[in-house]
Amino acid sequence: MKKFFIGLVLGLIIAFPLGINFGKDLPLFSNPFAAKPDITERVKERTDEMLKETKEAIHDATKPTTDKLQK
Template identity: 85%
Template sequence: MKKFFIGLVLGLIVSFPLGINFGKDVPLLSNPFAAKPDITERVKERTGEMIEDTKEAIHDATKPVRDKLKK
């Protein structure tokens, strides 16, 4: 029983930082307590991606009309 509890404690000690890193979507063996990337940088990156996706969708949606106007 003593070995079981020692294994349980060691497993918790190892799995806790790995779980934090997995939740943050960072490499598993990195420092789980390191500072997060700046929230403004993350928002800028995601909005830039969203704008590009939106531009592509609008371009694809209006392509048939533009082709008709060229004829």
């Protein structure tokens, strides 16, 4: 039982910082308590990506119709 609790404590000590980094999309072995990444920059990046994907999806969806209209 003693080995179980030692393993549990060591596992928590190792897994906690890895989980924080994973949640923040940072490299796993970086410092989890370093300066926070700017939230506004992350939102802008993700919004730009989402807009590009949406434009491509709309373009792909309307392509057959525009091809028929051009003929």
